[in-house]
Amino acid sequence: MTAPAQAQPPSFSTNEFRSALGMFATGVTIVTARAADGTLIGLTANSFNSVSLAPPLVLWSLSQRAASMAALSTGSHYAINILAADQKHLAERFATKDIDRFADVRFTAGTGGAPLLEGAAASFECFNRSRYDEGDHVIFVGEVERCAHTPGASPLLFHGGRFYTEHPL
Template identity: 65%
Template sequence: MPAFTPDDFRATLGQFATGVTIVTAIDAHGHKIGLTANSFNSVSLSPPLVLWSLSKQSSSMPGLLAAPAYAINVLAGDQRLLAERFARKGIDRFDGVAWRPGLSGAPLIDGAVASFECHPRSTHDEGDHLIFVGEVTHCQRRVGAVPLLFHGGRFFTDLPL
């Protein structure tokens, strides 16, 4: 057994600064799915692969598992309210949100720093999360845009050196 509590582990993980993303998809019934995630990471350049993970308890899990494609939208520094909105439960997360369909049909959030449209490649069941590996079919970026960062339970837009 670990010599630390789940709260200690979570707080320690929070010391690793990450970007903030919104993962989006269209489910088999044509409904939009979207959620905030900071578990995004690159896997491979050839083929172009990325990964992210989702709690097995997430209500979005069935729709994402059945979606033919999804997009990972890397948020800009001025999109903190979107990160908070897509982390909430029990609301229409897309209400009033500007987006457009990507080449795959998955929603692309307007103003994002970058987006990665993915074809689901594999999933891996680990602990209390499912890891999604996607093959990137299209990507785009806004050169010079400032990303939204998350560290220690707080949002940042820039960490000065």
């Protein structure tokens, strides 16, 4: 019997892989939730993507070592806030460790108490449907219960380690 095919070991370093991934321009999101004890959780993520229209599903991923992993993997709801071009300061703030990320940040409580950030280009209120351990990350799949967007808003973009705003071709 023939053994199943398996991937070959990588022919590149972690830094080379990270640099190559940086060539894919992405939007910038802040994933938010309210932990069971009421603590607000928020982190910057650009690993966001749509999965399905029916049912409405989205995905994002988080390092297994993230301090917020326990709260996000056990909570029933979270929100994905797509940042607008003028919210670079929030992207940087929610990527910083050991600070009060929500200090002076305006938001309203969404489903399950997940913060919806004021001024975001779009938001998705998600039921924490499923999780998949893959490599050093967990892939979260959320079932979208509510969504909203700001017509005409320009999104914040990230490419090659830098922030950008859109420019039509």
